Amino acid sequence: MRHLALFILGLIALPALALTNVDLYQTEVVLDQTIDNADAQARVEGMKQVIVRASGDRNAVSNQVVQKALRQNSQYVAQLSYGQVNGAQSLRMSFSAPQIRSLLSQAQLPIWPADRANLLVWLVEESHADRNIIWEHSSSAVLSQMKHQAESRGLPLTIPVGDFDDITGVEVSDLWGGFIQPVGQASQRYPVDAVLVVKAQGNSLRWTLYDQRPATIGVTRQSPLAGSNNGSDAAEKMIHQLSDYYAKKSAVVVASESSEAIKVRFTELNDAVSFFTLENQLKKLSSVAALDILKIQGNQVTFNVHLLSSQQEFEQEVRRLKDVVQRESVTDEPVVMLADVEVIEPSNEPTSPDSSMPDTAVEVAAPSEVIPAVEVTPEKVVPAELILMFEWQGKPYVAPVPVESESEVTSDAALAKPDVISE
Secondary structure, eight states: OHHHHHHHHHHHHSOOOOOEEOOOSEEEEEOOTTSSSHHHHHHHHHHHHHHHHHHOOTTGGGSHHHHHHHTTGGGGEEEEEEEEETTEEEEEEEEOHHHHHHHHHHTTOEEOOSEEOOEEEEEEEEETTEEEEEOTTOOOHHHHHHHHHHHHHTOOEEOOOOOHHHHHHOOHHHHHHTOHHHHHHHHTTSOOSEEEEEEEETTEEEEEEEOSOGGGTTTSOOOOEEEEEESTTHHHHHHHHHHHHHHHHHOEEOOOOOSSEEEEEEEOOOSHHHHHHHHHHHHTSTTEEEEEEEEEETTEEEEEEEESSOHHHHHHHHHTSTTEEEEEEEEOOOEEEEEEEEEEOOOOSOOOOOTTSOSOOOOOOOOSOOOOEEEEEEEEEEOOOEEEEEEEOOOOOOOOOOOOOHHHHHHHHHHHSOOOOOO
């Protein structure tokens, strides 16, 4: 028992790693029973919430690639179940984390990692002549708005519990007046990464974010972030600003490499207009996330197509295009990747005569230049890949010929006609 107590004390003494792992891929949406296909609409709404939460970008759902994926939302759903929210039926959804991350990378959207900064919130509300600290169990519309919006954005918040240590550790005047030393000391009992002080007056909020560990508040010279918001949704605006700040600070954009990518070659593209027409048609396909041009040779173009769906669905969509006909697929030649190239220089030492040769004098003409031997060690062999073949059958582009108007023709004829002098 003694050893257990010492172990626990040791853990308390160690600096806490306060980053909180947020569940990004689960959500719950109330079903709108007044519309048809309420479940389908709820899946779209749930996927939008997950994409915003995972990317940290409120505008991510407007991305063209994401818009295509929303129409195929069922392939991103991992689990579904029904629940209740305030007496209304809801749909609980769990989305596939690898597929959502792959979608974000295909759309060139940032990925905000699930390990996120935890904010301790000191909220003071002013009503009439009183100012009160809002604790975790307090009834507060502002706090409810903050919690709801923070959960939607995936921003972890910690609210002080309001026990004896909290009540005696900090005063309302300290929070309202911006006295940071007592605020930092009172916050040290919570394993958080930052401290947020919010002052609410009616529909107005003023806030200060100390983006640092509580133990360093008032000790270092790090400047806090401050802002203000107005209106009935002031708390939601504040959470959006804070979420955008942390997402920009921590999110990364992953290269647009997709595990679902195929090579596709189109032939008979005899002019630039045909190429751009085809490219635009391919980008509009719901199965296509992005296109990379691998090679242009003569009237052939080879694309690397990143898919949002299966190869079969892609082929079906391409076959439905007006001016495209599918041909038999071909296999690309394997490529040998060279590693080290070692050049073996010729030796300048005289070569001893072969003992098996007779002792007759042999005159050998020395070459003017000795070509060194080259030893090549292959690093790896890239296996052959299947290339889907299609033929473009659109009509070639014909530049319009300017047509002269009748008045211009008449005037030209008049200029060409010789003058007639009447007597």
